[in-house]
Each structure stands twice: as C-alpha cells, then as structure tokens.
Amino acid sequence: MSADFITVVSGLPRSGTSMMMQMLAAGGMPVISDGLRAPDADNPRGYFELEAVKKLKTESAWLAGARGHAVKIISMLLYDLPAAHEYRVVFMLRDMEEILASQEKMLKRRGTSDADSADAAMRWHFESHLKKVQAWLTEQKNFRVLYCHHRELLDASAKQIPRISKFLDVDLNEQAMGQAIEPLLHRNCLDDSAAARPLAPFLTPVGG
Numbered sequence: 001m002s003a004d005f006i007t008v009v010s011g012l013p014r015s016g017t018s019m020m021m022q023m024l025a026a027g028g029m030p031v032i033s034d035g036l037r038a039p040d041a042d043n044p045r046g047y048f049e050l051e052a053v054k055k056l057k058t059e060s061a062w063l064a065g066a067r068g069h070a071v072k073i074i075s076m077l078l079y080d081l082p083a084a085h086e087y088r089v090v091f092m093l094r095d096m097e098e099i100l101a102s103q104e105k106m107l108k109r110r111g112t113s114d115a116d117s118a119d120a121a122m123r124w125h126f127e128s129h130l131k132k133v134q135a136w137l138t139e140q141k142n143f144r145v146l147y148c149h150h151r152e153l154l155d156a157s158a159k160q161i162p163r164i165s166k167f168l169d170v171d172l173n174e175q176a177m178g179q180a181i182e183p184l185l186h187r188n189c190l191d192d193s194a195a196a197r198p199l200a201p202f203l204t205p206v207g208g
Contacts, residue, residue: 005144006063006085007070007168009048010078011092012126014102016150017072019181020090021048023161024070026180027172032071048072056080075133087143088168094150096123154183 007029009020025031025048033048052062053073057080064085073081081087100119137145146167153160157178165172 003068003168003170004086005088006066008078008081008087008089009070009072009092010075010089012075012094012099012130014099014106015092015094016148016153017074017092018047019150019153020092020148021070021072023164023177023180024090024172027165027174027177029168029170029172030069032066032069053077056082076129078133079136083142085142089137089143089145090164090167091137091145091147092150093147096126098150099126153181157181 007024009017009024011017021031021033031048032050034050034052036049036051049072052059053071054077056073056077060080060082063082067085075091078089100123103122104119137143144167146164148160148164161174161177164177165174
C-alpha cells in the first residue's frame with residue numbers, strides 16, 4: 001500500500017483521533033507511532049502518538065518517509081506542516097460537551113484539573129481554534145480534508161468507513177476497521193436526546 005501523500009489524523013484532544021488511528025491500522029494502513037505514551041485508563045488501546053510531531057516547526061525532515069503512512073497530528077499543530085508535501089487529513093469532530101467531559105476526567109486522573117473556570121476557558125479556546133483552523137485548511141492547496149464525526153462513526157460505521165476508504169483512495173480492510181471500533185470504550189457520550197441535536201456551528205466544517 002503506497003501513496004504520494006501523507007495521511008494525517010487530526011482534531012481536538014479527546015475527539016476520537018486515537019480511535020481513527022486504530023481503525024486505519026486495523027484496515028492495513030501503516031501508521032507512524034513511537035509508543036512512548038503508553039496505554040492508560042483514558043486510552044486503553046493506546047494513543048498512537050509520535051513525539052517528533054511536537055517539533056514539526058523546526059524538525060520536519062522525517063515527513064519525507066511518511067508518504068503512504070498515517071500519522072496523528074493534533075489540530076493545533078497542522079499549521080507547522082511544511083508545504084513541500086501533500087496531505088490528506090481525516091479531521092475528527094465530536095460534540096464539545098463530550099470533549100470537555102472526557103478532557104476533565106483525564107485531567108482529574110492526573111490531578112491537574114481546575115474545574116469549572118478552566119472548563120469555560122477551554123471551551124472558548126477550542127471553539128475559537130476550530131473556526132480558525134477550518135478556515136485555514138480551505139486555503140491550503142496541498143491539503144485535502146475529510147471531516148468525520150465521532151458519533152456517526154459509532155452509530156453508522158458501515159456508512160462512514162467507505163467514505164474514509166474513498167477519500168484516502170487506498171484498499172483498506174473495511175470490515176477490520178469496523179471491528180476496531182469499541183463503543184464500550186467511549187464513556188463520555190451524550191444521551192440519545194442530546195446526540196440527536198444538530199452539530200453546533202463551531203463543529204460544522206467551513207464550506208461543508
């Protein structure tokens with residue numbers, strides 16, 4: 001399996017990026033990860049992270065060997081990707097209430113939570129960032145973007161997974177990708193009545 005572009009799995013923290021990396025790996029796509037961040041209670045199947053991603057702004061030579069592979073890059077760092085490469089970004093979206101609830105639980109486990117005041121500040125930061133990065137992505141000629149919503153992957157994977165395969169234009173094992181989704185691991189979902197509401201404006205892709 002080879003391609004002339006780099007597959008980037010991106011989104012806010014706790015938006016389902018690790019799940020997407022698991023799905024791509026199960027489907028047969030090579031993924032780049034150093035395993036330095038071990039699985040834990042918040043991500044029992046692992047984070048699929050790469051420490052080198054944090055230094056993209058100054059050290060990006062490793063990207064030359066990333067074509068045909070998937071790498072997880074948090075949305076705040078997309079700006080640091082050099083223009084020398086072509087990227088296809090699978091951008092994960094998730095209801096903001098679920099993101100904040102998941103983030104809060106993770107911070108509490110680490111003993112670093114500041115509770116309500118930090119929650120309000122984080123919401124503003126995340127909403128503002130999403131608007132800016134989505135607008136920026138529409139202007140990048142070397143980026144193609146597919147937006148995937150976390151809830152839709154859980155509820156309708158048979159419909160969503162073919163979208164991913166088509167977007168990446170690679171022969172993925174779609175059945176294996178679906179089997180990699182474990183709903184029981186996603187413990188911060190809204191109740192059905194909340195999930196049925198339309199996505200908030202800040203989660204709607206620009207131009208989408």
